[in-house]
Amino acid sequence: MNQEELNNVILRKRKLAYGVHDVWIKNDLIGRQAKPGQFVIVRISEKGERIPLTIAESNGEAFRIVVKAVGKSTYELCSLNEGDILYDVVGPLGKPSEIKYHGNVLIIGGGVGIAAILPIAKALKSAGNNITVIIGARTIQDLILRDEFTFADKLLPTTDDGSFGYKGNVIDAMKIELEKENYNVIWSIGPAIMMKLSSEIATKYNIPIWVSLNSIMIDGTGMCGGCRTVIKTDNSEKIQYVCVDGPEFDGRYVDWDSFIKRLNQYKEQEKLALERYLKEVGEPTWL
Amino acid sequence: MAVKDRVHVPEQPAEIRKTNFLEVSLGYTPELAQQEASRCLQCKIPTCISGCPVGIDIPGFIKEIAKGNFEGSYKILKSYNYLPAICGRVCPQEVQCEGLCILNKIGRSINIGALERFVADWADENNIEYENENTKFQFNISKAKDKKVAIIGSGPAGLTVASELGRYGFTVDIYEALHEFGGVLTYGIPEFRLPKSIVKKEIAALEKLDVRFFKNIPVGYAISVKEILESYDAVFIGVGAGTPKFMGIPGSELNGVYSANEFLTRINLMRAYKFPEYDTPIRIGKKVAVIGGGNTAMDAARSALRLGADVTIIYRRTEAEMPARKAEIEHAKEEGVKFYTLATPVKYIGDENGNLVAIECIRMELGAPDESGRRRPVEIPNSNFILEMDTVIEAIGTEANKFLLSQFPDLKTNKYGYIITDEYGQTSNPKVFAGGDIVTGSATVILAMGAGKKAAQGIMKFLSENR
Numbered sequence A: 001m002n003q004e005e006l007n008n009v010i011l012r013k014r015k016l017a018y019g020v021h022d023v024w025i026k027n028d029l030i031g032r033q034a035k036p037g038q039f040v041i042v043r044i045s046e047k048g049e050r051i052p053l054t055i056a057e058s059n060g061e062a063f064r065i066v067v068k069a070v071g072k073s074t075y076e077l078c079s080l081n082e083g084d085i086l087y088d089v090v091g092p093l094g095k096p097s098e099i100k101y102h103g104n105v106l107i108i109g110g111g112v113g114i115a116a117i118l119p120i121a122k123a124l125k126s127a128g129n130n131i132t133v134i135i136g137a138r139t140i141q142d143l144i145l146r147d148e149f150t151f152a153d154k155l156l157p158t159t160d161d162g163s164f165g166y167k168g169n170v171i172d173a174m175k176i177e178l179e180k181e182n183y184n185v186i187w188s189i190g191p192a193i194m195m196k197l198s199s200e201i202a203t204k205y206n207i208p209i210w211v212s213l214n215s216i217m218i219d220g221t222g223m224c225g226g227c228r229t230v231i232k233t234d235n236s237e238k239i240q241y242v243c244v245d246g247p248e249f250d251g252r253y254v255d256w257d258s259f260i261k262r263l264n265q266y267k268e269q270e271k272l273a274l275e276r277y278l279k280e281v282g283e284p285t286w287l
Numbered sequence B: 001m002a003v004k005d006r007v008h009v010p011e012q013p014a015e016i017r018k019t020n021f022l023e024v025s026l027g028y029t030p031e032l033a034q035q036e037a038s039r040c041l042q043c044k045i046p047t048c049i050s051g052c053p054v055g056i057d058i059p060g061f062i063k064e065i066a067k068g069n070f071e072g073s074y075k076i077l078k079s080y081n082y083l084p085a086i087c088g089r090v091c092p093q094e095v096q097c098e099g100l101c102i103l104n105k106i107g108r109s110i111n112i113g114a115l116e117r118f119v120a121d122w123a124d125e126n127n128i129e130y131e132n133e134n135t136k137f138q139f140n141i142s143k144a145k146d147k148k149v150a151i152i153g154s155g156p157a158g159l160t161v162a163s164e165l166g167r168y169g170f171t172v173d174i175y176e177a178l179h180e181f182g183g184v185l186t187y188g189i190p191e192f193r194l195p196k197s198i199v200k201k202e203i204a205a206l207e208k209l210d211v212r213f214f215k216n217i218p219v220g221y222a223i224s225v226k227e228i229l230e231s232y233d234a235v236f237i238g239v240g241a242g243t244p245k246f247m248g249i250p251g252s253e254l255n256g257v258y259s260a261n262e263f264l265t266r267i268n269l270m271r272a273y274k275f276p277e278y279d280t281p282i283r284i285g286k287k288v289a290v291i292g293g294g295n296t297a298m299d300a301a302r303s304a305l306r307l308g309a310d311v312t313i314i315y316r317r318t319e320a321e322m323p324a325r326k327a328e329i330e331h332a333k334e335e336g337v338k339f340y341t342l343a344t345p346v347k348y349i350g351d352e353n354g355n356l357v358a359i360e361c362i363r364m365e366l367g368a369p370d371e372s373g374r375r376r377p378v379e380i381p382n383s384n385f386i387l388e389m390d391t392v393i394e395a396i397g398t399e400a401n402k403f404l405l406s407q408f409p410d411l412k413t414n415k416y417g418y419i420i421t422d423e424y425g426q427t428s429n430p431k432v433f434a435g436g437d438i439v440t441g442s443a444t445v446i447l448a449m450g451a452g453k454k455a456a457q458g459i460m461k462f463l464s465e466n467r
Ligand SMILES: Cc1cc2nc3c(=O)[nH]c(=O)nc-3n(C[C@H](O)[C@H](O)[C@H](O)COP(=O)(O)OP(=O)(O)OC[C@H]3O[C@@H](n4cnc5c(N)ncnc54)[C@H](O)[C@@H]3O)c2cc1C
Pocket: A039, A049, A050, A051, A052, A053, A054, A055, A065, A066, A067, A068, A069, A070, A071, A072, A073, A074, A075, A112, A115, A116, A213, A214, A215, A216, A217, A218, A247, A263, A264, A266, A267, A270, A271, A274
């Protein structure tokens, strides 16, 4: 179990859409232990920051992530090629999803969140649930992994421009589906605003809804408190650490406003880092 | 003999050091060390020793310095303390060895910490290696040599166990969840107080003992607890008490409200003070408040100061009750950190974007002593006031790190979540030992090392008896 043997080499890399890349990384410990809902933290270089990414699949020797380039570190990650080695990879982290028999399950994935729901949907299906999957993106080009959900009992793709499936967003589709069908539990993973809106709907219908919070992290081991978020239950308000108490929480109880504001903590520095990076590497043609 | 005054340790001038992260103390030169060492009275009954948690023969190692025999001094030191370069720098000497030095009665105690550090640094510069041969433990360890021991966590407790067991040729694997080894020595205590190169050297020395180091391995996750228990003959848990507490007052979620752990981790582990050369960002702000009076508070305050902020420490008791090392309180003051005592925040105030703009505090007074013997601070009603601040760093302590223990439900813990052990670190599972902050709650480096030493003895005993 030497570091060299773990080696974190990129085995396979494929572009799914502009700025969205599907990457398989060799790591037998993570490949063996990863469970749906868990994530890894990676560092790309010696001077790199620690960024969390959801494990989309694993096979005993390697694991898969789907990265969307949004800033310096993810641009850089997408620039790596097969054979390149990630500087640090740690995981699996976080609590696994609650996989068991729930009955009728509605699973919603938006944007790169589609990759995050893939292993959860598979596991829920294997656990005997009846699963309906809604996946959505802006256009057909952005609607990643749409051919990997064939196992679902019902698959409802949506695009904002109507280029594929239902014309509209996943929230519209969710509302229609909840009118038609009774669900015992919902999973909803995607941009924060999407998770917020779907949680509001779930609250109305009084259905538990698991969301996977993408708060800003460093260590991922409960040591820094930076990922903290406020969870408001009926009569209490408590601070929870997303990396160890989550990343999945019942979205009905998440204090979404403060959660979303905390995502913007470093906006200025992030802009600066990306500009500086692009100055150095030029046009990001690889995206 | 001018025994009254200690020989001053050269330091970077406050005006200069507050703009850099280089070590504040420059350490004694050989001449200065000899001068200071010759102040020691070589007491027949040296009270200083009883103040040292590992019982170093203090007059012994000081005598050799006075004679100019630094190598001999190093041998004495090393036979008691495996990390003298670190302890000499970070031990709270004024409540330990130096606090009990007889010279306090007539002047100032011997600067034992600075002397210890001098000898350790001198030995390092002169490539002196010394392996401690004497062990007070008497049983047949040769039989246990083929045993495998896993150490979880690479803080001072884990490193000490590795050193003790590695010397006897046990197979020792040390697992660390982070991407660098050293625990708080690496992510918590800043460079200007403990250069990271020193921690790295100690780790390199362990590699020579064939201790195998595995970073980026969160035990309980990458390797299950069951698997660890099956693959090793004994396990040592030294995962620290690293979960920060928050005051939990309104506004804690605002941007600009940090725990000291996060603030210091960004700076020390991630080198955010070199952003954008390093990718990890940090928000410093112009006006920074640090809440607390311990080492962590001083470290956070002095780090923020070095990043250009105007820094105020807010502490609910008075300076006399501050638990930080006295030297660091002095250093912080010299560098320009302001102290606001007998006050505590009650609310953080933010703007519409969720950024901290001010904190509301309340004044305190000291009431009757509490269980710890310190006078308890009580709020003075209606004494609230507002301080404009754009960053606040809470350094009010930590609690048990549940990261591993949540995966280890059978292990017995006390009501605070710390692991229950016997004198030799043995837990409710006979093959599992523990020590350091995860047993005692936040304590000190030297106590974590002491616990590591005891646990190593416990593990050897366990392994030689259970074959
Ligand atoms: C548990 C978890 C799972 C995630 N899974 C995925 C995934 O599968 N695929 C994917 O593309 N992205 C995922 N993310 C988000 C991903 O971590 C961020 O997009 C990435 O860190 C941005 O880094 P950057 O330097 O490229 O962008 P930046 O320009 O630095 O930041 C862009 C935005 O990303 C967020 N961010 C910045 N730094 C961090 C950080 N250290 N930790 C978390 N968020 C940060 C902030 O909200 C920021 O505004 C996940 C996040 C979390 C917490």
